[in-house]
Amino acid sequence: MSSKFPPRRFRAALCLVASLALSACSTATPASTAASTPPVPATPALILATTTSTQDSGLLDELVPAFQKATGYVVKTVAVGTGQALTMGQQGNADVLLVHAPSSEKTFMDGGFGVDRLLVAHNYFLIVGPSSDPAGIGSAKTANEAFAKIAAAKATFVSRGDGSGTETKELAIWKANSITPKGQAWYIQSGQGMGATLQIASEKQGYTITDNATFIANGSKLQLTSLVQGDPSLLNIYHVISVNPTKWPKVNSVGAKAFADYVTSSTGQDLIGGFGKAKYGQALFVADAGKNEADLK
Amino acid sequence: MDDLVQITLLSLSVSGLATAISLLIGLPLGTMLALSVFRTRGLVLSVVNTGMALPPVVAGLVIALMLWRSGPLGGLNLIYTPTAIVVAEAVIATPVVLGLSAAGIGQLDPRLQVQLQGLGASRYQTVWWLWREARLSLLAALMAGFGSVISEVGAAMMVGGNISGQTRVLTTAIVLDVSRGDFGTAIELGGILLALAFMVNGVLTWAQQSGRRG
Numbered sequence: 001m002s003s004k005f006p007p008r009r010f011r012a013a014l015c016l017v018a019s020l021a022l023s024a025c026s027t028a029t030p031a032s033t034a035a036s037t038p039p040v041p042a043t044p045a046l047i048l049a050t051t052t053s054t055q056d057s058g059l060l061d062e063l064v065p066a067f068q069k070a071t072g073y074v075v076k077t078v079a080v081g082t083g084q085a086l087t088m089g090q091q092g093n094a095d096v097l098l099v100h101a102p103s104s105e106k107t108f109m110d111g112g113f114g115v116d117r118l119l120v121a122h123n124y125f126l127i128v129g130p131s132s133d134p135a136g137i138g139s140a141k142t143a144n145e146a147f148a149k150i151a152a153a154k155a156t157f158v159s160r161g162d163g164s165g166t167e168t169k170e171l172a173i174w175k176a177n178s179i180t181p182k183g184q185a186w187y188i189q190s191g192q193g194m195g196a197t198l199q200i201a202s203e204k205q206g207y208t209i210t211d212n213a214t215f216i217a218n219g220s221k222l223q224l225t226s227l228v229q230g231d232p233s234l235l236n237i238y239h240v241i242s243v244n245p246t247k248w249p250k251v252n253s254v255g256a257k258a259f260a261d262y263v264t265s266s267t268g269q270d271l272i273g274g275f276g277k278a279k280y281g282q283a284l285f286v287a288d289a290g291k292n293e294a295d296l297k
Numbered sequence: 298m299d300d301l302v303q304i305t306l307l308s309l310s311v312s313g314l315a316t317a318i319s320l321l322i323g324l325p326l327g328t329m330l331a332l333s334v335f336r337t338r339g340l341v342l343s344v345v346n347t348g349m350a351l352p353p354v355v356a357g358l359v360i361a362l363m364l365w366r367s368g369p370l371g372g373l374n375l376i377y378t379p380t381a382i383v384v385a386e387a388v389i390a391t392p393v394v395l396g397l398s399a400a401g402i403g404q405l406d407p408r409l410q411v412q413l414q415g416l417g418a419s420r421y422q423t424v425w426w427l428w429r430e431a432r433l434s435l436l437a438a439l440m441a442g443f444g445s446v447i448s449e450v451g452a453a454m455m456v457g458g459n460i461s462g463q464t465r466v467l468t469t470a471i472v473l474d475v476s477r478g479d480f481g482t483a484i485e486l487g488g489i490l491l492a493l494a495f496m497v498n499g500v501l502t503w504a505q506q507s508g509r510r511g
Contacts (some may be wrong), residue, residue: 016500047377056477061461076377078458091367093376196476221478250366 046255049094050086050140052193057213058077083163092248097241101165114241121285129207156206161189213284264289308466309386312447315386328397348392354451377458389443401434436505
């Protein structure tokens with residue numbers, strides 16, 4: 001054995017560990033997408049808490065980089081579902097929210113946790129399922145009727161089960177029918193986002209409720225078809241809410257306002273309204289900023 | 298869409314730094330634990346070994362609770378940064394390196410330490426020679442520590458947020474691709490991760506086996 005001290009190979013191992021550690025110092029800084037043209041804001045980091053539908057449909061992949069480029073903010077997008085996003089807002093752990101559960105949002109605003117709740121866009125929920133349609137909901141004229149048929153047929157139904165805006169809508173429909181699906185053998189709760197839930201429904205050939213944007217974006221990979229749509233109760237409305245800086249002084253309220261202004265500006269609205277046309281042949285969202293909510297259909 | 302090279306380098310550097318930290322903390326403490334004799338030693342060893350079974354997502358949750366703005370360390374603004382992932386992964390890897398180092402040193406013939414001291418070795422020289430003697434186990438401890446963090450996803454997701462271009466590492470990117478149904482990309486990323494781990498462990502194993510020829 002070599003009398004050199006320490007052994008050559010041992011030193012090589014130490015060099016490897018050291019170089020890995022040093023490389024962390026250079027690559028551990030975030031790859032900044034802030035452009036050099038707009039002035040870099042005083043507090044560039046902005047935490048956006050949003051739904052999984054805006055991420056799984058791919059909208060955020062276009063909207064956020066455009067916003068970052070235009071304003072110089074570095075957005076930390078945390079797509080967790082409306083329920084968790086609202087909780088993060090209540091705890092001051094996010095600066096701005098992009099959510100779609102009007103009843104929960106109202107409770108949030110009533111609690112004084114948010115300022116400036118602005119209408120952004122809307123699309124529609126769909127009730128999707130296997131093309132064989134064992135519960136025969138294809139003939140249902142309303143969402144309530146469809147759910148009643150699913151319960152009556154004890155057909156597999158996959159729920160989000162994660163406190164999201166989609167789940168809020170789903171539970172409202174069950175409630176309207178005075179049905180309690182929880183605990184029943186045919187009712188599955190995935191606890192995951194919209195994309196994952198659609199996959200489960202597809203694999204189990206069951207029914208689920210989804211927003212049309214995520215369904216269209218993922219449709220080619222799924223064995224599900226849209227069975228019930230167009231019911232006015234299936235309207236899916238998105239709002240942007242800035243977290244109240246009076247309750248949480250550490251919140252980046254300037255950045256939150258910049259984001260809210262951007263998504264409701266004509267640039268942002270054009271982007272949202274045009275999203276999906278090139279890739280899927282149809283718009284996935286309808287841009288609504290400034291409109292009267294009661295006029296939406 | 299995501300820059301594959303950037304994600305791979307970020308994974309490597311974050312896990313590499315976390316492993317280095319765990320080595321700096323775990324190896325000396327593990328050696329002390331193996332060589333000292335004190336009454337609660339058995340209890341301490343049990344706690345350390347339980348730490349090896351600590352679920353990464355729980356470690357991530359605890360650190361997130363501290364780093365969130367609503368938490369005690371919120372003012373540091375570390376949430377959703379690569380630094381937060383390094384901290385969480387160091388917490389996960391340290392018990393592994395500590396416990397396995399203690400086992401590796403504890404396994405040495407106790408007469409070796411006596412002999413070294415009899416030959417006039419200082420405390421540091423004794424420790425160095427003991428480390429040389431136990432290098433098979435110590436390098437295994439290092440590989441185990443690295444393995445435990447390069448492949449974990451729960452903590453990286455919780456404290457990092459899987460943000461594109463900032464905190465998306467190989468494991469969290471795989472989870473995202475799976476949830477979107479991009480299984481092909483997910484498997485590719487998995488392949489890259491395994492190749493990475495193979496390369497790092499290849500070098501460490503080569504270093505470990507150097508003594509075997511003699």
